Amino acid sequence: xxxxxxxxxxxxxxxxxxxxxxxxxxxxxxxxxxxxxxxxxxxxxxxxxxxxxxxxxxxxxxxxx
Numbered sequence: 001x002x003x004x005x006x007x008x009x010x011x012x013x014x015x016x017x018x019x020x021x022x023x024x025x026x027x028x029x030x031x032x033x034x035x036x037x038x039x040x041x042x043x044x045x046x047x048x049x050x051x052x053x054x055x056x057x058x059x060x061x062x063x064x065x
Contacts, residue, residue: 001049006056018053021046 006014025046031037 001052003052003056006052009056011057011060014053014057018050018057021050021053025050 009017025043028037028043028046032040032043037043
């Protein structure tokens with residue numbers, strides 16, 4: 001996910017996307033524990049995407065103050 005795309009998204013879209021990624025991360029970790037995960041790199045990529053979303057949300061919150 002591109003940071004530019006995240007900056008252009010609305011606050012509601014970011015919340016929805018974060019929730020989706022959090023659920024995906026849970027499922028990826030579950031598959032990883034049961035040795036059913038094809039690509040372990042997906043866990044790290046999903047974590048980074050969540051961090052990017054949270055960074056954009058935090059920057060917006062600070063800009064509102």
